[in-house]
Amino acid sequence: MTDSDLTDLLDRATRDIPDPDWAERAWAAAARRRRRQWMGTAGVAAGVAVALGVTVVQLGGPTASVPAASATRSPLPSISGGPYAGQVALRQLLVTADGTEVWQGPTMSALGALQRSDILPADLVPPTSGPDLTAVVREAAGAASALRVVAVVPVGSGGQTGSPFTVWLALRSGSASTVTWARVPGRFPAPNQVLGANPVGFRAIDPTGTKVAIAGQRAVSVVDVRTGAVRALAVPNDPNLTGYQLTDAGYADDGTLVAWGADNAFVAEPRDTALRRVSSGTRPGRFALSDEQGQPKVLAYAADHTAQTVTTLNTRFGFFGGTAEVGQWLVRGGFPDPSELPQGMFALNGIMAAATDGSRVRILVVPEENNDQLLKGAFVAYGRVPGSPDEVLIGYRTSSRGTIATWNLTTNTLGFVGYGAPAAIRLSTS
Amino acid sequence: MRATPDADYVAYVSARQRQLLRAAWLVCGDRQLAEDLLQEALVKLALRWGRVRLENPDAWVRTVLYRDAVSSWRRRRREVVADLGTLEPAGFGSDWSGGADDGSLEDLAAIRVDLARALDTLTPKQRAVVVLRYFDDRSVGETADILGVSEGTVKSQTSVALGNLRAALPSLVMTEDDR
Numbered sequence: 001m002t003d004s005d006l007t008d009l010l011d012r013a014t015r016d017i018p019d020p021d022w023a024e025r026a027w028a029a030a031a032r033r034r035r036r037q038w039m040g041t042a043g044v045a046a047g048v049a050v051a052l053g054v055t056v057v058q059l060g061g062p063t064a065s066v067p068a069a070s071a072t073r074s075p076l077p078s079i080s081g082g083p084y085a086g087q088v089a090l091r092q093l094l095v096t097a098d099g100t101e102v103w104q105g106p107t108m109s110a111l112g113a114l115q116r117s118d119i120l121p122a123d124l125v126p127p128t129s130g131p132d133l134t135a136v137v138r139e140a141a142g143a144a145s146a147l148r149v150v151a152v153v154p155v156g157s158g159g160q161t162g163s164p165f166t167v168w169l170a171l172r173s174g175s176a177s178t179v180t181w182a183r184v185p186g187r188f189p190a191p192n193q194v195l196g197a198n199p200v201g202f203r204a205i206d207p208t209g210t211k212v213a214i215a216g217q218r219a220v221s222v223v224d225v226r227t228g229a230v231r232a233l234a235v236p237n238d239p240n241l242t243g244y245q246l247t248d249a250g251y252a253d254d255g256t257l258v259a260w261g262a263d264n265a266f267v268a269e270p271r272d273t274a275l276r277r278v279s280s281g282t283r284p285g286r287f288a289l290s291d292e293q294g295q296p297k298v299l300a301y302a303a304d305h306t307a308q309t310v311t312t313l314n315t316r317f318g319f320f321g322g323t324a325e326v327g328q329w330l331v332r333g334g335f336p337d338p339s340e341l342p343q344g345m346f347a348l349n350g351i352m353a354a355a356t357d358g359s360r361v362r363i364l365v366v367p368e369e370n371n372d373q374l375l376k377g378a379f380v381a382y383g384r385v386p387g388s389p390d391e392v393l394i395g396y397r398t399s400s401r402g403t404i405a406t407w408n409l410t411t412n413t414l415g416f417v418g419y420g421a422p423a424a425i426r427l428s429t430s
Numbered sequence: 431m432r433a434t435p436d437a438d439y440v441a442y443v444s445a446r447q448r449q450l451l452r453a454a455w456l457v458c459g460d461r462q463l464a465e466d467l468l469q470e471a472l473v474k475l476a477l478r479w480g481r482v483r484l485e486n487p488d489a490w491v492r493t494v495l496y497r498d499a500v501s502s503w504r505r506r507r508r509e510v511v512a513d514l515g516t517l518e519p520a521g522f523g524s525d526w527s528g529g530a531d532d533g534s535l536e537d538l539a540a541i542r543v544d545l546a547r548a549l550d551t552l553t554p555k556q557r558a559v560v561v562l563r564y565f566d567d568r569s570v571g572e573t574a575d576i577l578g579v580s581e582g583t584v585k586s587q588t589s590v591a592l593g594n595l596r597a598a599l600p601s602l603v604m605t606e607d608d609r
Contacts, residue, residue: 006595010565013545014452023443026472027435033473 087406087413088114090364100315100361102350105414107366108396108403114416117406118177119385119393119427124404124420126153126168126181133169136182137228140173147171147225148209150179151422154200156187164189167200167214170422171225184223184230188214200423202322202382203250203284206257209426213257215249220259220268220275233257233268233275241277250322252284265305279305287356288323289332298330298358311358317350324381326392329353329409333379333394351379351394353409364407364414366396382425397421439479442487443472449566450495456561457499457554459546467502471495493576496562500554500577548598556591559584 088111090103105111116122131139140147151170164187170179188199199215206213212223219234235241241264249259257268259275265282266275282305290299290307296317298310319334333351353362364379378397382404385391390410396403402421405414447468455464471494475482482490549557555577562573563584570588574581 006560006564006592007567009541009545009599010456010561013542014455014565017448017452017455019448021444022447022468022472023435023440026443026469027439027476029469030473030476034477 087408087411087415090412090414099359100313100363102363102365103412105364105366108398108401108405111405111414111416112403112419116416116418119406120150120404120417120425121170121177121179122418124151124153124170124179124418124422124425125402126155126170126183130168130181130183132185133182133223133225134185134228136171136180137225140171140180146210147173147180149205149212149225149426150209151420151426152200152204152212152424153420153422154188165199167212167223169212169223169225182225184212184214186230188221189217197247198321198423199248201248201250202324202380202424203252204424205426206251207253207255211251212424213249213251213259215246215259217245220246220249220257222257231273233259233272235266235275236277238277250284256284258282258284281305281307283307285323285325287325287330289319289330289352289354291317291319291334294318296352296354298354298356300356310356313354313358313361315361315363317352317363319352320378321380324383324392326353326381326384326409327389328356329390329392330356331381331392331394331407331409333381335378349379349396351381351407353392353407362409362412382422383427386427393417393425393427395421395425435476436479436483438483439476442483443475446488446491447472450491453492453561453566454495454499456549456565457496457558458502459549459557463502464499467495467499470498489576492566493578496558496576497578500558544599548595551594551598552591553587555579556587556594559587560591560595563588 088106090105137147148171149169150172153168153170154165155168156165166187167184169182169184171182172179197215200212201215204213205211210224210226212225214221214223216232219232221230221232223230235244235246244264245261246259246266247261249257251257255270257270257272257275259266259268260280260282263280265278265280267278267282268275281301283301286301287310288299288301288307290297294316295312296315296319297312299307300310301307317334319332321333323330323332331351331353333349335350350363350365353364354360380395380397382393382395385393385406388406388408391406391408394405394407396405401419403419404417404422404425406417407414450471451464451468454467455461458464458467471491474494475487475491478490479487549560552560558577559573562568562576563570568576570581570584574584577584579587
């Protein structure tokens with residue numbers, strides 16, 4: 001090797017390295033990573049997917065077929081002239097395919113310019129500091145009306161699973177139009193690093209409005225706003241559950257607390273002092289929108305808590321958060337499978353409403369306001385608006401602000417409610 | 431992000447992937463780690479392709495790859511430092527024995543073992559400097575930019591590295607001035 005220089009040595013030593021095709025593999029991995037980023041953070045999500053071969057329809061004008069590849073940013077819909085004061089009618093149907101309608105709504109900034117509905121306080125953003133729950137309960141002890149939870153706002157997790165967070169409660173006394181903020185003492189450890197875990201889900205408030213459930217790693221913390229007490233309902237002491245971690249908890253309509261994680265579920269009645277193991281498929285709702293690898297379907301929960309597939313929806317959509325039941329509709333936020341987007345179609349945030357029998361599917365999307373290739377919005381569904389059978393309270397969260405709105409599924413109109421990004425909202429005080 | 435790779439991305443990666451993998455392997459000395467580093471660099475490139483394609487993708491991906499390689503190899507060295515005395519040259523064994531186009535397999539194996547032992551005497555950054563300058567044929571300035579260090583650091587690291595390599599490979603007569 002006396003005649004070799006270093007360059008030749010380095011070249012010869014690596015000359016037989018194979019040349020596999022990395023491009024497709026790396027691109028696919030990047031796409032998966034982008035999707036996980038959308039799924040894994042509460043404030044990060046994206047749009048909607050529909051089957052290819054779509055038809056674009058401009059309402060108020062002739063129907064025109066547009067090749068999917070030519071889909072581009074469309075003019076934003078007008079936000080004036082809705083059927084009800086303070087509401088905006090969705091006028092722009094982006095695509096429809098096999099019974100699925102995709103409607104483009106206004107930006108949240110534009111929605112915020114509407115006259116707001118007063119079903120909630122205008123601002124559900126907790127203060128940076130304030131009294132803890134015990135002090136608020138003590139002060140309210142002499143009041144004629146008991147406290148009820150209006151909203152639950154976890155703070156400090158940064159949208160990431162696995163980080164401890166504090167919990168703020170928006171409390172209302174009687175028919176008061178304003179809320180009092182109270183911080184639940186202590187910090188709560190997020191269940192684990194499971195993507196999509198919701199330690200404070202949209203069903204975190206019990207039907208009486210007096211309790212809040214927060215899933216921890218091995219127990220559910222139940223906050224009682226009548227006393228200010230926080231008690232823990234632990235996972236059963238079972239060798240088969242060693243190391244088991246909860247991810248979600250919520251209340252069923254009958255007040256039963258349901259907690260679950262991977263492959264296990266637990267319940268607790270109001271007077272129970274510990275969780276009780278039940279069928280692994282048990283969930284607090286009667287129906288759910290679910291997806292397997294982006295293929296959505298409607299699930300119905302039988303009396304024995306087993307989930308039955310009612311129908312598989314003929315579109316592509318990935319979900320996160322929980323499924324709100326609103327009349328004959330199921331509503332859940334989500335994001336598209338980018339591979340299903342028409343070529344050139346820009347990514348959007350989405351929320352799906354599907355009839356419980358799957359006969360109708362309506363998807364609402366809104367344009368991104370931050371055009372830096374990072375998709376920062378996420379829709380959530382909170383539940384039915386009292387007194388309006390087909391109107392759902394929805395939220396749109398970004399890293400900087402949350403907007404609360406209503407979506408009337410009969411009139412297909414949006415209304416503006418206020419700002420904030422609660423994990424759970426309870427409108428009724430019954 | 432579209433599901434199908436951008437045609438320009440495919441063209442770029444296809445043209446550069448083998449050279450990048452060879453460089454990563456020389457810097458970190460481990461086949462699996464080299465493949466992981468390249469994959470990660472190409473994933474990062476794909477995530478930013480819309481912007482990077484208009485600039486200089488080669489410089490960008492090279493910067494990511496070399497810096498990740500240095501930091502990964504630095505961590506790996508810390509993890510195995512107690513066993514260095516008994517380790518075979520990491521990854522330069524028979525992982526790839528597809529046959530060189532000149533010389534025998536035995537010669538190639540011997541070259542790799544000698545080279546691995548020599549490179550193992552260098553710090554991660556010295557390895558990167560050597561590979562950038564003598565394998566990738568980068569100038570002092572380009573090497574400094576890619577590694578995020580000053581040109582003076584590149585020169586001094588090159589000098590030290592060559593000294594160590596000469597000691598480990600006495601038959602190597604190259605001097606820094608040759609470059």
